[in-house]
Amino acid sequence: MNLTLKVWRQKNRKAEGKFETYKANSVSPDMSFLEMIDVVNEELLHENKEPIAFDHDCREGICGSCSMYINGRAHGPLKGVTACQLHMRSYSDGDTITIEPWRANAFPVIKDLVVDRSAFDRIQQAGGYVSVNTGSVPDANATPIPKDNADEAFNMAACIGCGACVAACKNSSAMLFVGAKVSQYALLPQGQAERQDRVLNMVEQMDKEGFGACTNTGACSAECPKEIPLSAIARLNREFLGASLSKKD
Amino acid sequence: MSEKLNSKIPDGTIADKWTDYKFKLKLVNPANKRKYDIIVVGTGLAGASAAASLAELGYNVKAFCFQDSGRRAHSIAAQGGINAAKNYKNDGDSVYRLFYDTVKGGDYRAREANVHRLAEVSVDIIDQCVAQGVPFAREYGGLLDNRSFGGAQVSRTFYAKGQTGQQLLLGAYSAMNRMVAEGKITMYERHEMLDVVTIDGHARGIIARNMETGEIERHAGHAVLLCTGGYGNVFFLSTNAKGSNVTAAWRAHKKGAYFGNPCYTQIHPTCIPVSGDHQSKLTLMSESLRNDGRVWVPKAQGDKRKANEIPENERDYYLERKYPSFGNLVPRDVASRNAKEMCDEGRGVGTSGLAVYLDFADAIKRLGKDEVEAKYGNLFDMYKQITGENPYEVPMRIYPAVHYTMGGLWVDYNLMTTVPGLYALGEANFSDHGANRLGASALMQGLADGYFVIPYTLGDYLSDVERKPISTDSAEFEKTEAEVKERVNKLLSIKGTNSVDYYHKKLGKIMWDKCGMARNEKGLKEAKEEIRAIREDFWKNVNVTGTNEELNQQLEKAGRVADFLELGELMVDDALHRNESCGGHFREEYQTEDGEAKRDDEHYAYVAAWEFRGENQPEELHKEDLKFDNVKLTTRSYK
Numbered sequence: 001m002n003l004t005l006k007v008w009r010q011k012n013r014k015a016e017g018k019f020e021t022y023k024a025n026s027v028s029p030d031m032s033f034l035e036m037i038d039v040v041n042e043e044l045l046h047e048n049k050e051p052i053a054f055d056h057d058c059r060e061g062i063c064g065s066c067s068m069y070i071n072g073r074a075h076g077p078l079k080g081v082t083a084c085q086l087h088m089r090s091y092s093d094g095d096t097i098t099i100e101p102w103r104a105n106a107f108p109v110i111k112d113l114v115v116d117r118s119a120f121d122r123i124q125q126a127g128g129y130v131s132v133n134t135g136s137v138p139d140a141n142a143t144p145i146p147k148d149n150a151d152e153a154f155n156m157a158a159c160i161g162c163g164a165c166v167a168a169c170k171n172s173s174a175m176l177f178v179g180a181k182v183s184q185y186a187l188l189p190q191g192q193a194e195r196q197d198r199v200l201n202m203v204e205q206m207d208k209e210g211f212g213a214c215t216n217t218g219a220c221s222a223e224c225p226k227e228i229p230l231s232a233i234a235r236l237n238r239e240f241l242g243a244s245l246s247k248k249d
Numbered sequence: 250m251s252e253k254l255n256s257k258i259p260d261g262t263i264a265d266k267w268t269d270y271k272f273k274l275k276l277v278n279p280a281n282k283r284k285y286d287i288i289v290v291g292t293g294l295a296g297a298s299a300a301a302s303l304a305e306l307g308y309n310v311k312a313f314c315f316q317d318s319g320r321r322a323h324s325i326a327a328q329g330g331i332n333a334a335k336n337y338k339n340d341g342d343s344v345y346r347l348f349y350d351t352v353k354g355g356d357y358r359a360r361e362a363n364v365h366r367l368a369e370v371s372v373d374i375i376d377q378c379v380a381q382g383v384p385f386a387r388e389y390g391g392l393l394d395n396r397s398f399g400g401a402q403v404s405r406t407f408y409a410k411g412q413t414g415q416q417l418l419l420g421a422y423s424a425m426n427r428m429v430a431e432g433k434i435t436m437y438e439r440h441e442m443l444d445v446v447t448i449d450g451h452a453r454g455i456i457a458r459n460m461e462t463g464e465i466e467r468h469a470g471h472a473v474l475l476c477t478g479g480y481g482n483v484f485f486l487s488t489n490a491k492g493s494n495v496t497a498a499w500r501a502h503k504k505g506a507y508f509g510n511p512c513y514t515q516i517h518p519t520c521i522p523v524s525g526d527h528q529s530k531l532t533l534m535s536e537s538l539r540n541d542g543r544v545w546v547p548k549a550q551g552d553k554r555k556a557n558e559i560p561e562n563e564r565d566y567y568l569e570r571k572y573p574s575f576g577n578l579v580p581r582d583v584a585s586r587n588a589k590e591m592c593d594e595g596r597g598v599g600t601s602g603l604a605v606y607l608d609f610a611d612a613i614k615r616l617g618k619d620e621v622e623a624k625y626g627n628l629f630d631m632y633k634q635i636t637g638e639n640p641y642e643v644p645m646r647i648y649p650a651v652h653y654t655m656g657g658l659w660v661d662y663n664l665m666t667t668v669p670g671l672y673a674l675g676e677a678n679f680s681d682h683g684a685n686r687l688g689a690s691a692l693m694q695g696l697a698d699g700y701f702v703i704p705y706t707l708g709d710y711l712s713d714v715e716r717k718p719i720s721t722d723s724a725e726f727e728k729t730e731a732e733v734k735e736r737v738n739k740l741l742s743i744k745g746t747n748s749v750d751y752y753h754k755k756l757g758k759i760m761w762d763k764c765g766m767a768r769n770e771k772g773l774k775e776a777k778e779e780i781r782a783i784r785e786d787f788w789k790n791v792n793v794t795g796t797n798e799e800l801n802q803q804l805e806k807a808g809r810v811a812d813f814l815e816l817g818e819l820m821v822d823d824a825l826h827r828n829e830s831c832g833g834h835f836r837e838e839y840q841t842e843d844g845e846a847k848r849d850d851e852h853y854a855y856v857a858a859w860e861f862r863g864e865n866q867p868e869e870l871h872k873e874d875l876k877f878d879n880v881k882l883t884t885r886s887y888k
Contacts, residue, residue, distance in 0.1 A: 057492045
């Protein structure tokens with residue numbers, strides 16, 4: 001099939017960006033979306049033009065590098081799928097596809113489709129861990145954890161930190177991401193000792209990074225490639241409120 | 250044994266070596282640890298666990314990764330699980346059994362002492378990860394669940410659904426984040442190490458490129474840890490992440506670190522086949538599928554009928570036929586080789602003819618669709634996503650793909666390379682898996698090295714190193730930086746006609762055809778010449794667009810492919826010199842009458858450690874003899 005691409009091109013953080021139009025010809029339905037861009041890039045190289053820069057690594061939907069906004073949707077049209085696992089059989093001959101980077105003040109564009117998501121790292125440095133040193137730990141089976149809690153903690157931990165939730169949100173809120181991280185630890189006995197400090201510190205850092213407020217539209221969860229549920233945000237609000245009320249300064 | 254190699258394997262019985270050795274190792278007193286700077290390159294399981302553990306001890310750590318976040322290293326993609334000799338199942342597991350299985354699974358080409366240590370610390374890893382909040386799968390009683398994996402008769406694999414790698418890495422990454430918050434780790438994301446700096450023969454720093462600005466930076470440290478993963482991408486197509494590369498290890502090699510067993514590569518049997526020339530990488534389908542799936546090809550050559558139209562009596566379930574006792578669950582190397590053999594005979598399926606069927610029809614009949622879905626649902630969905638075919642209705646098509654490299658930088662028992670102060674951890678070293686790695690052992694080794702080995706062995710070296718800060722203003726830093734800059738400029742100035750991928754794909758095809766699942770002398774000799782020719786052409790005709798002073802993904806790729814073009818030749822040399830078949834290294838000349846791998850323990854029970862002798866010079870081979878005092882060498886049989 002033959003496609004038309006409108007791709008956001010931006011030289012660096014400071015430069016002004018704009019859409020450029022490219023033809024993608026002889027696209028096979030078996031190609032992944034990123035392979036389709038690979039092919040376009042090879043052609044650009046042959047014309048001695050600079051290829052489209054985009055973040056990608058594992059191409060298996062787990063590293064969370066992909067950060068493409070495709071026809072107005074984070075990671076494209078399919079539910080629960082990252083851009084690297086999207087295949088061209090989802091498109092038809094003659095389609096026009098618009099590709100942009102994540103748009104959020106807290107995720108500045110570095111180049112073309114590559115954005116700076118280091119704000120996520122800093123939020124986790126503010127409290128997304130259990131303070132335990134290597135070696136000084138009890139036997140793994142010393143504390144049984146109810147299966148339901150363990151499974152729910154896993155569902156929260158499945159977040160791949162891609163930032164689609166922020167990109168999909170009209171306020172660029174990071175509540176789903178932070179909610180998933182806070183939930184994982186709140187559900188496990190290991191996370192209890194630092195439970196209150198964790199949520200307060202992570203939320204404080206989230207605000208500092210310039211993410212917007214949550215207005216419960218649910219776009220984040222709808223677009224999340226790992227389908228993190230909105231209950232993560234509900235739990236985050238509960239944890240935050242509880243910690244704010246009971247924490248003595 | 251080569252005089253230049255000292256493996257430093259401690260004396261004593263196998264069970265006491267590590268314990269006794271830990272006591273003998275010299276220590277750095279707590280107040281002095283903060284006077285040492287440690288550079289950790291790579292933040293996968295080995296790098297993140299090492300960085301966090303060393304920072305907790307008080308060292309100042311600088312951690313580097315080429316990804317935009319430490320959480321994205323390719324350890325994240327590991328699906329199946331992590332082995333540990335916990336014996337929670339009461340099924341007869343023990344440290345000794347894990348040790349034994351791993352030495353045997355490695356086809357008797359690993360160091361006994363290292364493997365035993367790995368098995369010993371495996372139990373601590375699980376404790377550590379649980380304490381960090383890693384959400385392992387649990388039973389209804391709240392205790393940890395286990396499953397079984399290839400090459401073992403006990404259930405010792407801990408897992409977190411199909412994303413054990415991500416959960417373990419997030420655990421190590423969280424430990425690292427805590428130390429970042431405490432100011433003990435400085436993170437350098439989007440940084441790529443381009444060379445090691447040695448002063449008076451000791452590793453004292455690295456040259457790294459800031460991938461956003463192009464700035465070439467000097468970083469000094471009292472020791473350098475390479476936790477940079479394997480080199481499977483030399484084949485272009487592999488299950489590795491697109492960014493995975495050999496550059497850090499290869500640069501270290503050219504600075505004096507010997508390369509161990511470069512020809513040992515693991516080809517995983519169950520991957521989704523190549524769909525066309527556009528293919529950029531391959532996707533693994535978990536080995537667990539072979540528990541219920543039946544592998545077959547048509548009996549007749551060139552049978553183009555659809556799978557469901559081929560009657561039962563015209564199908565060849567070749568693994569069940571050839572290996573009645575292990576059937577579809579033979580180890581990875583055996584399963585891969587047999588799939589290749591079927592396709593070479595012209596009985597492969599799919600449009601390319603390079604695939605075999607993995608059929609779940611019987612399993613669905615026996616267990617019901619619901620149970621099959623409960624067990625493998627996410628894998629079936631992934632398969633459907635990628636191929637557009639529904640594996641509940643038609644058999645999966647699978648083909649082997651490069652997955653892991655057992656070879657890597659040669660290290661001694663302390664994980665130190667032949668360059669003092671330079672260490673290699675995880676897949677980047679050669680040490681624990683011999684010629685074939687068992688499933689669920691890669692995660693174990695990465696974390697063992699980082700959490701429980703390097704924190705002890707590093708101090709032994711540092712205790713003799715002067716505690717004053719290392720300046721980056723020395724002539725050595727200047728020289729290495731100049732070399733790196735010259736190389737970058739050279740790549741940018743060629744302005745030829747071919748893309749970097751053009752060369753990478755050409756190299757990959759040669760490696761796959763002639764140094765892949767099966768190798769022979771003639772093919773290897775041809776490969777050597779062909780690789781040289783491609784390398785020559787690369788340096789004349791490659792086109793790298795853009796400049797250094799910006800984010801330039803073509804430039805990043807070009808540097809990596811240039812190193813693969815050198816590594817490829819060494820892999821071929823290694824495969825050519827090893828006149829035997831063992832594990833992932835199958836030389837067609839050395840097979841039994843029924844086509845199985847034929848080891849030559851008398852002549853080849855050694856580690857091949859290659860020394861770089863100068864550009865375009867043949868590398869010098871050093872041999873570390875392997876002694877087996879505990880495990881008896883036998884022929885692996887799965888008949």
